[in-house]
Amino acid sequence: MSNAGYTNLLAHLQRQTPFAPLPTIQSALAHHLSNSSPLPTPLAASIISSPLFSLLPFSHSKLQTLFTAFRHATHLKYRDLKTADENRSAVGSVFSRGTAARVNQWTAAVLKGLKGGQPILRLACSGGLLAGLEDIKNADKLETGRSQLENEIIISVAESIDVYAHASSGWEAEFRPKGDVDTMTLALILAAQSLTLVVPTKLKALPLSVLADLLVFTVTSAFASGTFLSAASSSKSSTSSPTLRAINESPLMEFIAPLSKLTALTLTIFIESRPAEGMVTAAAALAALQPLSKSLESDWIGGSMAKVLQADDDDTREQATMIWKTLKTLLFSNIMIADAILSAIIYVPPAAYPSATTAVPPALALTVLHTLSDLSFVVSQFGGVTTTASPGFVELKKTFYLALDILSKSREESERFVRQLCASVADWQGRREKEYSDPDVQAKTAYALTCIEQLVPVLSGECIQLYALPLALPHLSDASYRETYESSHSVVLAVFAAHADRHAKSDTEFSGDDTKYSSEGRAGKGKDAPRPFTERMVPFYAHCLIENSIDGRLNTPQLRLAFASLVRSASSSTASSCEGSASTFPTRLGDAYALAWYCIDALLAAIRDAASQGDTERVHRLRLTLISSVPSLPLVLLPRVLEEVKTAILSSEGDARAGRELVEAMYEEISERVGDQEKEVVLRWWYENRRAFGNDLLVGGPEVKEGSGEGEVEVLSRL
Numbered sequence: 264m265s266n267a268g269y270t271n272l273l274a275h276l277q278r279q280t281p282f283a284p285l286p287t288i289q290s291a292l293a294h295h296l297s298n299s300s301p302l303p304t305p306l307a308a309s310i311i312s313s314p315l316f317s318l319l320p321f322s323h324s325k326l327q328t329l330f331t332a333f334r335h336a337t338h339l340k341y342r343d344l345k346t347a348d349e350n351r352s353a354v355g356s357v358f359s360r361g362t363a364a365r366v367n368q369w370t371a372a373v374l375k376g377l378k379g380g381q382p383i384l385r386l387a388c389s390g391g392l393l394a395g396l397e398d399i400k401n402a403d404k405l406e407t408g409r410s411q412l413e414n415e416i417i418i419s420v421a422e423s424i425d426v427y428a429h430a431s432s433g434w435e436a437e438f439r440p441k442g443d444v445d446t447m448t449l450a451l452i453l454a455a456q457s458l459t460l461v462v463p464t465k466l467k468a469l470p471l472s473v474l475a476d477l478l479v480f481t482v483t484s485a486f487a488s489g490t491f492l493s494a495a496s497s498s499k500s501s502t503s504s505p506t507l508r509a510i511n512e513s514p515l516m517e518f519i520a521p522l523s524k525l526t527a528l529t530l531t532i533f534i535e536s537r538p539a540e541g542m543v544t545a546a547a548a549l550a551a552l553q554p555l556s557k558s559l560e561s562d563w564i565g566g567s568m569a570k571v572l573q574a575d576d577d578d579t580r581e582q583a584t585m586i587w588k589t590l591k592t593l594l595f596s597n598i599m600i601a602d603a604i605l606s607a608i609i610y611v612p613p614a615a616y617p618s619a620t621t622a623v624p625p626a627l628a629l630t631v632l633h634t635l636s637d638l639s640f641v642v643s644q645f646g647g648v649t650t651t652a653s654p655g656f657v658e659l660k661k662t663f664y665l666a667l668d669i670l671s672k673s674r675e676e677s678e679r680f681v682r683q684l685c686a687s688v689a690d691w692q693g694r695r696e697k698e699y700s701d702p703d704v705q706a707k708t709a710y711a712l713t714c715i716e717q718l719v720p721v722l723s724g725e726c727i728q729l730y731a732l733p734l735a736l737p738h739l740s741d742a743s744y745r746e747t748y749e750s751s752h753s754v755v756l757a758v759f760a761a762h763a764d765r766h767a768k769s770d771t772e773f774s775g776d777d778t779k780y781s782s783e784g785r786a787g788k789g790k791d792a793p794r795p796f797t798e799r800m801v802p803f804y805a806h807c808l809i810e811n812s813i814d815g816r817l818n819t820p821q822l823r824l825a826f827a828s829l830v831r832s833a834s835s836s837t838a839s840s841c842e843g844s845a846s847t848f849p850t851r852l853g854d855a856y857a858l859a860w861y862c863i864d865a866l867l868a869a870i871r872d873a874a875s876q877g878d879t880e881r882v883h884r885l886r887l888t889l890i891s892s893v894p895s896l897p898l899v900l901l902p903r904v905l906e907e908v909k910t911a912i913l914s915s916e917g918d919a920r921a922g923r924e925l926v927e928a929m930y931e932e933i934s935e936r937v938g939d940q941e942k943e944v945v946l947r948w949w950y951e952n953r954r955a956f957g958n959d960l961l962v963g964g965p966e967v968k969e970g971s972g973e974g975e976v977e978v979l980s981r982l
Contacts, residue, residue, distance in 0.1 A: 269295055276313035285328045288315075292332035296373065297339035303369065307376025311384050321383060321446050323514045326453060329387040330394070333373070337395025340369050341405070367408045370396070374415055382422035383450045389415045390457030397460050413461045417468055420458060423450040424473060444514055451481050452514060455521035463532055471533040472544050478526040479548045482600075485515035485522070486593050489555030492562035495586060507585055516592070523596040527603030534607040538615040545604045546622040549630040552597055556637035559590070563640055563703070564694050590641045594659075597638070601631045602662040605669060625676040628669035632680060635663060636687060636710055643706035647746045649713050667717040677718045678726045684711040685730045705744040708734070712750035719757040720764070727758055728796055739807050742816045752817070755804060756825055759832035762797040766835035798858060801833045805862045809869045812884055819884050823891035826866070831895035833858035856897055863892065863904055870911070883921050886911040890928045893945070894936035901941055905948045912956055926956060 272291045275281040281288060292310065296303045310316065316325050344362050360368075370392055377385050393412050399405045427447040455478075458466065487494070487510055494506035510516055530548060534541035608624045616623050635642060642648060645656040648663045670677055688711050691704045715722075715731045722731065731754055738744075738751035808826050811817045817825065834856060866889055873881040889908060896904055908929060915922035929949075937945050 273309060276309055276315050279314045279318050281315055285324060289328045289332045289335075292329075293335035293339055296333065296336035297343060302372035303336075304372045304376040307373045307388070308378075309376075311377050311380030311388065316384055317381060321449055323444060323449055323452070326383065326387045326449055329384065330391040330453065330456065333388045333391030334395040334398070336373075337366075337370075337392055338398065341366055341395075341399050341403075345403075363405055363407050366396075366399075366405070370407070370412060374411065377415070382419050382426055383446060383453065386416065386419035386423060386450060386453045386457070389419060390453050393457050393460050413465055416457050416461055417465055420450070420454045420474075421469055423447070423454070424470060424477070428473070428477060447477065448481055448484075448515065451477060451522065451525075452518045455518055455525040458525055459521065459528055463528065466529065466532050467536050469529075471529055471536075472540065475526065475529045475533060475544050475548060478522060478529060479551050479600075481515065482519070482522055482526060482596055483551055483555060485513065485519050485596075486510065486555055486589065489558035489593075490562075491589060492559055492586070495582060504582070507582070507589065510589060511585055516589075519592060519596055520599075523599045527600050530600070531603045531607045534604070534611065538611045539617040542608060542611065542622040542627070543617050543619055545608070546619070546627055546630070548600065549604065549627060549634070550621075552600065553630055553634050553637070555593065556597070556634045559593070560637040560640070564691060587644070590638075591644065594638055594641050597634055598656075598658050598662050601634070601666070602658055605631065605662060605665045609665075609669065624669045625673040628666040629676055629680055631662065631666045632670065632714065633683070635659075635666075636684060636707070636714075639707045639710040640703045642710065643702070643746075647706065647709055647713070649709075649746060649750065664717070667714060671718055671721050674721045674723070677721050678723065681715055681718060681722065681726055681730050684714060685734055687711070688734065701744070705747045708738070709744070709746040709750045712738075712747065712754050716750065716753045716757045719754065720761045724796065732758070740811060740816070742811075748816075749821070752811075752821075752825060755800075756828045758797060758800075759804075759828055762795070763828075763832040763835040797832065801829065801858045802861055802865075804829055805865045809865060809885075812869070812881060812888070814880070819887060822884060823888050826862070826888045827891045827895045830859055830862050830892040833862050834895055834897045834900075856900055859896060859900060863889070863896075863900070863907075866892070867907060879918070879921075883915075883918075883924075886915075886925060887928055890925065890932060893929075893932050894938065894941070896941075898941050898944065901944050902948075905945065909948075909952055909955070922956075 268291065272288070272295060275283055275288055275291075283291075295306055299306050310329070316329060341362070344365050348362055373392060374389065377388050380388075389412055393409065393416060396407050396409055396412070399407070424447075427445075427450055483489075487506055491504070491507050491510055495504040515522070526548070530541065530545050533544055604627060605624075608627060611624075620626060635648075642659065645659065648660055670680060688704070688708050691707050712735055715734070719727065719731065735751040735754040738747050739755070742748045805826075808817070808822065808829065812822050866885060870882055870885045870889070873885060889904070889911060893901070893904060893908065908925075912922060912925045912929070915925055933942070933945050933949060
């Protein structure tokens with residue numbers, strides 16, 4: 264552009280309402296900033312004092328014009344310097360300054376011109392410069408001196424907080440057009456675009472508590488404090504409601520990702536640098552976000568939007584799309600902030616915890632989990648928190664399981680959470696019409712069951728019996744909603760696993776004294792003592808798993824894993840009894856291992872029944888399940904069960920594929936899962952029967968030296 268172009272640009276800068284559109288002015292600013300000779304300091308000073316940008320009210324579009332112009336100017340300057348370097352002779356290159364040094368010189372000259380400008384304008388210009396340098400660094404690995412520029416951004420943000428945080432609600436609001444955002448919000452948008460590029464340690468110089476509060480308020484304001492569903496429900500128009508449209512057209516929604524990221528970064532730095540204060544501020548942030556999800560859940564249950572969205576009507580598709588976009592964006596924002604807080608507090612030593620009980624890690628984790636529970640109808644759109652069909656929402660899963668891990672450190676908080684979850688599910692069931700409630704109630708139930716599954720090891724027997732199991736049991740045979748179905752089985756298996764683990768650690772009963780919760784109402788020791796509820800559940804759940812071995816319910820890997828876990832738990836109760844057992848095992852064992860044998864006996868009966876009905880697929884699935892139970896069995900039961908396995912393998916001779924799969928499954932159990940104490944018995948059985956299986960079925964396995972004496976088996980394999 265000629266000198267006339269430069270003069271024309273200066274003329275436009277002196278007008279509050281220029282003739283040229285902002286995109287044209289943006290391009291001209293970028294060009295002349297990068298080409299000003301000798302340095303761009305005078306032009307930068309003209310820009311920062313221009314009536315076009317400096318007069319009230321500040322405009323989002325004008326501030327973004329400044330940010331983008333300075334960012335593009337950095338690109339143009341670097342491109343010109345790089346081209347000049349490429350065209351310079353070898354001799355000239357020796358005596359000239361490098362590209363990075365000249366970029367630094369140009370940046371420093373621009374910063375000189377910005378001195379004395381209003382904080383928000385300096386923030387827009389310096390933020391654009393830093394974004395441009397970051398682009399160059401990422402594209403061409405060019406390292407430049409950014410310290411002075413980063414300092415200017417920190418100072419501009421601090422001054423913006425001092426100047427605009429209170430003025431935005433006072434006299435300055437009179438100059439702001441209706442519907443426009445206030446100056447502090449505009450400054451926070453600019454800060455979100457630049458502070459995340461600054462060295463994190465420099466952010467400690469900012470008033471982090473005030474900045475975090477302002478950012479959280481801005482994020483909640485972006486979603487109209489969670490009222491957009493009720494506004495959409497009350498809208499008479501088939502298109503999106505004015506509130507919903509205003510939310511999605513607001514600059515806040517455009518920049519909600521960087522705003523959430525800056526909120527997360529601010530809280531992380533605050534917690535790491537001043538844990539006690541930082542955790543209190545983090546607790547306040549989570550507490551401010553939770554009402555949004557609670558309000559949305561309440562409107563979703565009681566309003567008509569669920570019906571509208573499920574109807575998928577052409578007249579309401581635009582509104583439905585906008586609602587789901589807003590809901591998912593809210594979930595992303597919550598997850599980003601919650602993940603940062605939880606990831607930071609796990610490194611805070613207990614001695615540094617604040618005195619406020621609402622700001623300790625379990626309390627913070629509890630708030631996060633309640634928020635996700637409120638948004639379970641949105642979480643279900645990503646397949647829930649347990650989906651493995653696709654990568655899903657990785658950050659969601661990370662935050663969810665991290666919160667549960669932190670919460671599990673407190674039994675009191677864990678049990679309170681379980682009680683609240685169950686009450687919340689019951690509330691959904693009571694408030695929603697059945698024809699529209701199923702997907703959402705099932706999603707809520709699946710979320711609750713997944714939480715309970717992870718918390719079972721720390722729950723008391725009373726809590727499990729009164730809350731966890733009553734929530735899970737009705738769904739054990741209903742596979743219509745897969746996540747709820749699988750989660751209910753996971754809860755029951757978690758109960759059995761906890762029972763087995765605690766028996767492995769000590770001789771005390773599960774949960775210390777679960778016998779006092781038994782239906783018999785008697786406590787005591789010895790033969791007449793009532794059995795813990797986990798032992799009383801074994802026969803029921805054994806038959807439940809067998810019933811769920813049909814097509815469409817538990818798949819083969821799930822069935823095998825579940826039954827093996829059940830047998831392991833039953834085997835851990837070495838002195839248990841099973842009234843009414845169908846056990847046919849020799850009576851010399853008495854009642855020892857009766858529960859474990861009951862499971863095996865029920866499985867063998869199911870195999871015979873399926874075989875009599877000609878259901879070969881189910882027979883094969885159940886035989887694989889029998890093989891999977893071998894590592895879970897006590898030593899005394901192994902010989903009898905191994906004979907049953909042998910019978911199963913030999914009975915499959917007519918189906919080479921099925922027989923080979925049984926042999927391979929057995930070999931896998933021997934080599935990877937059978938314990939050291941039982942391995943000698945199992946290996947001896949393998950050696951004695953491998954020839955009986957035949958060459959068609961044997962595709963590998965542990966080899967034994969020829970001539971090994973009876974009772975002396977030397978394994979020459981990769982065991």
